Amino acid sequence: MCGIVGYIGAREAFPVILKGLERLEYRGYDSAGIALYNKGIIELCKTKGKVADLRAKADKEGVVNGSIGIGHTRWATHGEPNDQNAHPHYSNSGDLAIIHNGIIENYASIKEALINRGYEFHSDTDTEVLVNLIEDVKTNENVKLGKAVQIALNQVVGAYAIAVFDRTKPDEIVVAKLGSPLAIGVGEDEFFIASDASPFIEYTNNAIYLEDEQMAIVKRGRDVRVRQVRSDKPVNPYVQELKMNLEQIEKGGYDHFMLKEIYEQPEAIKDTYRGRLRINDGIVKMAGVEDNLGKFLNAKRIIIVACGTSWHAGLVAEYIFEELMRIPVEVEYASEFRYRNPVITQDDVVIAISQSGETADTLAAIKLSKEKGAFVFGVCNVVGSSISRETHAGAYTHAGPEIGVASTKAFTTQITVLTLIALKLAKSTGKITHSEFHNYLAELETIPVKVQETLKTDAHVATIADIYKDATNCLYLGRGYNFPVALEGALKLKEISYIHAEGYPAAEMKHGPIALIDEQMPVVVIATKKGHYEKVVSNVQEIKSRKGKIIAVVTQGDKDVSKLADHVIEVPETHELLTPLLTTIPLQLLSYHIAVMRGCNVDQPRNLAKSVTVE
Numbered sequence: 014m015c016g017i018v019g020y021i022g023a024r025e026a027f028p029v030i031l032k033g034l035e036r037l038e039y040r041g042y043d044s045a046g047i048a049l050y051n052k053g054i055i056e057l058c059k060t061k062g063k064v065a066d067l068r069a070k071a072d073k074e075g076v077v078n079g080s081i082g083i084g085h086t087r088w089a090t091h092g093e094p095n096d097q098n099a100h101p102h103y104s105n106s107g108d109l110a111i112i113h114n115g116i117i118e119n120y121a122s123i124k125e126a127l128i129n130r131g132y133e134f135h136s137d138t139d140t141e142v143l144v145n146l147i148e149d150v151k152t153n154e155n156v157k158l159g160k161a162v163q164i165a166l167n168q169v170v171g172a173y174a175i176a177v178f179d180r181t182k183p184d185e186i187v188v189a190k191l192g193s194p195l196a197i198g199v200g201e202d203e204f205f206i207a208s209d210a211s212p213f214i215e216y217t218n219n220a221i222y223l224e225d226e227q228m229a230i231v232k233r234g235r236d237v238r239v240r241q242v243r244s245d246k247p248v249n250p251y252v253q254e255l256k257m258n259l260e261q262i263e264k265g266g267y268d269h270f271m272l273k274e275i276y277e278q279p280e281a282i283k284d285t286y287r288g289r290l291r292i293n294d295g296i297v298k299m300a301g302v303e304d305n306l307g308k309f310l311n312a313k314r315i316i317i318v319a320c321g322t323s324w325h326a327g328l329v330a331e332y333i334f335e336e337l338m339r340i341p342v343e344v345e346y347a348s349e350f351r352y353r354n355p356v357i358t359q360d361d362v363v364i365a366i367s368q369s370g371e372t373a374d375t376l377a378a379i380k381l382s383k384e385k386g387a388f389v390f391g392v393c394n395v396v397g398s399s400i401s402r403e404t405h406a407g408a409y410t411h412a413g414p415e416i417g418v419a420s421t422k423a424f425t426t427q428i429t430v431l432t433l434i435a436l437k438l439a440k441s442t443g444k445i446t447h448s449e450f451h452n453y454l455a456e457l458e459t460i461p462v463k464v465q466e467t468l469k470t471d472a473h474v475a476t477i478a479d480i481y482k483d484a485t486n487c488l489y490l491g492r493g494y495n496f497p498v499a500l501e502g503a504l505k506l507k508e509i510s511y512i513h514a515e516g517y518p519a520a521e522m523k524h525g526p527i528a529l530i531d532e533q534m535p536v537v538v539i540a541t542k543k544g545h546y547e548k549v550v551s552n553v554q555e556i557k558s559r560k561g562k563i564i565a566v567v568t569q570g571d572k573d574v575s576k577l578a579d580h581v582i583e584v585p586e587t588h589e590l591l592t593p594l595l596t597t598i599p600l601q602l603l604s605y606h607i608a609v610m611r612g613c614n615v616d617q618p619r620n621l622a623k624s625v626t627v628e
């Protein structure tokens with residue numbers, strides 16, 4: 014969590030950094046700050062609150078000039094969100110300024126040792142400890158900033174992406190990374206530092222992504238020197254050309270990123286299967302799977318690890334893989350899996366799903382699986398992310414940047430990729446016939462149009478949202494492929510509107526949740542045709558007899574559920590296995606409208622951050 018930005022070059026650094034921080038606010042937004050070098054001093058402006066509050070404060074106090082600077086938007090770990098704990102932090106001499114994304118786990122013992130040596134602390138953060146440790150090394154060992162950073166980092170345990178500069182030598186910024194992302198934008202005689210490429214994409218398409226335990230000295234108007242933190246070995250930096258453009262990371266006329274991303278799904282799903290789904294050739298082309306076909310085909314079990322929405326996509330994949338491939342699948346919360354000494358063997362294929370590719374628990378689950386000899390395949394959205402680098406092979410979702418904290422297009426594109434993998438493997442093993450394979454592919458190709466049609470329910474969904482916006486609880490029910498969709502619908506509602514919501518397999522209702530149902534309780538039921546339709550109709554009847562308010566997501570033309578439900582939202586008919594790609598859309602819209610009507614900050618819900626890079 015936390016977003017970091019830095020600039021060194023000929024431009025005014027302040028506007029570059031401020032705009033960069035706005036783009037990185039998805040990573041944390043409880044306080045923000047900027048430090049700039051200006052004529053021999055470091056000018057600091059920081060505040061509790063969002064980047065907008067920082068902008069207002071800087072306007073009031075007078076914007077500082079400077080062509081080297083660092084900025085930070087915070088998601089608190091150590092110390093509550095307030096002005097003192099906001100980054101950047103100074104060292105005691107006032108010479109060094111630092112920003113940090115991550116956690117220094119052994120900060121308490123280092124702090125104690127520094128206090129014994131006369132250092133004073135003005136915040137509760139682990140970051141202020143780190144900058145003083147760097148200063149202590151620099152002074153005592155009489156070394157330059159780069160060397161001091163390296164020595165200090167060899168003493169810390171934890172995770173970091175840092176940028177630090179020295180008032181007495183304002184022609185360089187030293188950066189380093191372990192566990193948290195850090196990219197360096199390489200422009201003409203100027204460099205940008207950021208947690209991802211969005212802050213610098215309008216200035217340059219060239220970027221260096223540091224690997225874990227690498228550091229770099231970024232020299233004004235010169236070059237970037239990369240080294241290994243542990244061994245001090247120089248590394249030849251690989252400059253990547255980025256495909257992202259500015260339009261993709263702006264709101265494009267929508268009120269919120271979440272709504273934009275909901276509406277991007279037809280195109281995002283198409284982008285996911287583009288070049289992979291080749292109906293005319295009768296194949297699914299996926300290099301990451303083809304190169305490792307033996308691993309997949311010899312696997313005795315598939316274990317899926319993920320968190321949050323990605324975990325829900327994993328649950329949908331469990332149903333799809335078991336149906337098409339007839340192989341046992343287990344879906345694990347990465348946070349539980351990594352700590353419970355799970356049984357993993359060389360016969361397992363582990364699939365790690367993550368939009369950001371930076372989720373700390375998922376990353377740890379991957380490392381554990383690799384240690385135990387499993388083959389690990391990643392499904393990520395962010396190109397070059399830690400998870401995409403840590404896994405043996407993988408497939409990108411190609412959804413484009415997802416900025417809204419609530420995941421939407423990431424979910425549907427993850428399901429699309431996982432469906433393609435399952436189809437490819439089922440075809441290779443002969444578990445499905447050529448004609449079944451062909452029918453699935455043909456149907457998958459119709460999904461973007463059907464999602465587009467489903468999006469036309471938006472206005473109708475908004476009227477339903479208006480009726481239930483003041484609800485205090487909400488139940489979501491689904492069966493089979495749509496049980497994970499019920500979980501996802503409930504997660505969307507609670508995370509952006511703060512209404513308590515539960516997702517359940519519809520049949521489980523009788524085992525407890527039915528006690529909650531009365532005339533105040535909205536119950537969202539996914540009741541599409543096929544699968545367990547009749548059973549769901551019975552569940553709807555049970556809710557009706559207890560006076561619950563039913564919002565049903567049904568297949569176009571449905572009669573039975575429509576007779577019973579208070580509100581009906583129709584989605585086009587598709588193959589049962591593909592229904593989550595459609596049924597999830599109205600649930601995203603419902604939570605979006607309810608949150609907007611309740612005056613919630615949809616794109617930046619309280620207490621959350623887009624990528625959870627701490628455990």
Ligand code: M6R
Pocket residue numbers: 320321322323366367368369370371372375418419420421504508623624625
């Ligand atoms: O980046 P990841 O997919 O690994 O993130 C996992 C979860 O943190 C994420 O899905 C989270 O639950 C979203 N806020 C859900 O909308």
